[in-house]
Amino acid sequence: MEEDLPLFRIGFLLGYGLANLYVYLRLLSLLPPRKGIRIGFSLLLWFCVAALPISRFGLFSPPFFAHRILSLAGGWWLALTFYILFAALLTDLILLATRIAGATLRRRPSFNPGRLRAGRLRRMILIPGLAAAVAVVAAGKINSAVVRTSELDLRVEREGPPPGSLRIVFVSDLHLGMLSPRWLVPEIVERINGLEPDLILLGGDTIDGGGAGGRWDEFREQLAGLRAARGVFAVMGNHEYYSGGEEAADLIRETGIRLLRDEVVEIGERISLAGREDPNAGRLGPGPRKRFPDLIAGVPADNLLIVFEHQPLRDEQLEGLNVDLHLSGHTHHGQLFPLNLITSAIYDTSWGYNRVGDTHVYVSSGAGNTVAPTRTVSRPEIVAINLNIGPGNRRPDTND
Numbered sequence: 001m002e003e004d005l006p007l008f009r010i011g012f013l014l015g016y017g018l019a020n021l022y023v024y025l026r027l028l029s030l031l032p033p034r035k036g037i038r039i040g041f042s043l044l045l046w047f048c049v050a051a052l053p054i055s056r057f058g059l060f061s062p063p064f065f066a067h068r069i070l071s072l073a074g075g076w077w078l079a080l081t082f083y084i085l086f087a088a089l090l091t092d093l094i095l096l097a098t099r100i101a102g103a104t105l106r107r108r109p110s111f112n113p114g115r116l117r118a119g120r121l122r123r124m125i126l127i128p129g130l131a132a133a134v135a136v137v138a139a140g141k142i143n144s145a146v147v148r149t150s151e152l153d154l155r156v157e158r159e160g161p162p163p164g165s166l167r168i169v170f171v172s173d174l175h176l177g178m179l180s181p182r183w184l185v186p187e188i189v190e191r192i193n194g195l196e197p198d199l200i201l202l203g204g205d206t207i208d209g210g211g212a213g214g215r216w217d218e219f220r221e222q223l224a225g226l227r228a229a230r231g232v233f234a235v236m237g238n239h240e241y242y243s244g245g246e247e248a249a250d251l252i253r254e255t256g257i258r259l260l261r262d263e264v265v266e267i268g269e270r271i272s273l274a275g276r277e278d279p280n281a282g283r284l285g286p287g288p289r290k291r292f293p294d295l296i297a298g299v300p301a302d303n304l305l306i307v308f309e310h311q312p313l314r315d316e317q318l319e320g321l322n323v324d325l326h327l328s329g330h331t332h333h334g335q336l337f338p339l340n341l342i343t344s345a346i347y348d349t350s351w352g353y354n355r356v357g358d359t360h361v362y363v364s365s366g367a368g369n370t371v372a373p374t375r376t377v378s379r380p381e382i383v384a385i386n387l388n389i390g391p392g393n394r395r396p397d398t399n400d
Contacts, residue, residue, distance in 0.1 A: 009057055019085055020049045026088040027130075030123055048077035056371065064178075064214050071178050071213075072373070079137045079372040082336055087129025091122055140336070140374035145181070147367055147380045149191065152353060154360045155388045156324045160270030160302035163390055169195050169228070170308065170383040172203030172329025173366025175239065178213025179373055185222040188367060188382065193227050195384050199267060200228040202257065203329040203364060204237025204278060204310030207248045216251055223255040230267045232257045235275045237310035237330065239370070241284040262290045264299060272299045276309035293321060304389060312363045315348045318356045325387065329364040333378035340377045351378055 024045055031038055052074030055067060062070065098121065169192050176185065192200060212219050226232045234257045240248040252259050260275025267273045274296055277289035292313075299305050301322055308327040318326060333351035334340030343350040347363070354361040362385070365378040 013053060020081060023081055023084050023088055030126060048073045052078055068178050075179065075372045079336060079374050080133060083133035083136055084130060087126060087133055091125045091129060094125055095121060136376055137374050140376035144369055144375040144380055147382060150381045150383050153386045155390060156304060157390050158302060158304045159391060161304045161389050162269060166199065166387040166389065167197050168199045168201065168385040168387060169197040170201045170203060170327045170364060171367050172364045173205040173332060173368055175205055175208035175368035175370050176212045176219045177208035185219055189222055189225045191382055197228045199230045200226050200232040201308045201327060202234035203308055203327060204235050205239040206234060207243050207251060208239045210244050220255050223257065233273065233275060234259050235309055236261060236278045238278055238280050241278060241280040245285050262295055264296065271304045274307045278310045292317065296321065312347045312349060315356045318359050323359045325360045327362050329366050331363060332370060333365045335369065335375050335378065336372060337377040
């Protein structure tokens with residue numbers, strides 16, 4: 001991936017630059033022809049455009065305050081650009097339709113071409129579209145500030161572990177960094193501890209940015225307050241690898257949270273927990289992660305087996321693997337509409353609960369935001385699972 005990153009950045013910059021050039025030209029057409037206004041508008045817009053790659057790609061290291069301003073400007077503008085682009089495209093499609101219809105309309109004596117002047121019609125459509133874009137992004141910010149608790153009651157049948165229940169709290173994609181609200185981690189920790197979990201799992205992308213944007217001392221002390229009877233565990237996500245890889249791993253360990261990197265641990269009588277590496281480990285980390293069947297090959301067939309990792313698997317990857325519960329995140333369910341349509345096409349489960357054979361599957365939409373500080377689709381969540389364990393022998397031993 002180290003070789004792929006420059007190509008990705010070039011492709012992103014090209015696409016982002018062209019989209020913003022189109023948006024810029026359409027917005028410029030709405031302004032009065034006064035030179036000072038147009039120059040000021042141009043400088044402000046292109047500052048916001050440049051802020052995103054400067055703050056995210058590490059082109060240079062500005063002071064903390066300047067970096068924060070750039071991150072805010074770039075993140076907000078990315079979200080606004082997304083919806084302004086739709087408004088501008090819709091406007092141009094409507095203008096094109098009126099031009100096509102114009103040939104017929106001109107034959108009518110009552111037709112007044114002044115009523116359909118392109119500039120006037122563009123303003124009539126595009127200005128409400130801009131207002132709608134701002135409203136959608138603002139509503140998304142409100143949505144992103146309300147972290148819900150998603151409760152699930154699930155049952156598994158196993159001969160190995162004693163009957164009972166296991167309360168699991170799963171949270172992914174905190175994306176702790178420069179722009180994280182100061183209330184986020186204290187509230188998350190308080191809410192999780194208030195659920196009285198037996199087991200806490202952090203599903204990757206806990207850290208976003210080197211040293212969590214210079215705020216790790218703050219986050220480390222807060223995350224160290226997580227409490228669970230059977231332990232607090234975490235896995236690596238792609239953003240940990242984008243944030244220094246081993247450096248990010250060391251930061252997580254500093255909290256007292258146990259980081260599982262292709263490891264299986266016992267968390268109770270005949271209860272196994274497997275934490276998988278992120279796929280980026282092979283390109284930005286210590287080497288390729290283990291194949292899923294190899295990772296869990298030593299787990300007895302009558303053990304209860306919980307697997308968590310950052311990125312979701314396809315349904316066929318879970319079939320016949322003796323997994324009772326599989327947890328992941330990563331998708332944010334798109335975060336910005338209509339990107340959820342893309343994540344739904346890529347992943348069998350983009351958000352929420354699914355069942356694959358005897359395996360319970362949950363993909364979390366995450367508790368934080370990435371890049372843009374708003375969510376116009378999906379909701380941030382903490383996932384609380386009551387796993388009820390009953391007697392049964394539903395699978396043969398596949399390790400022989």
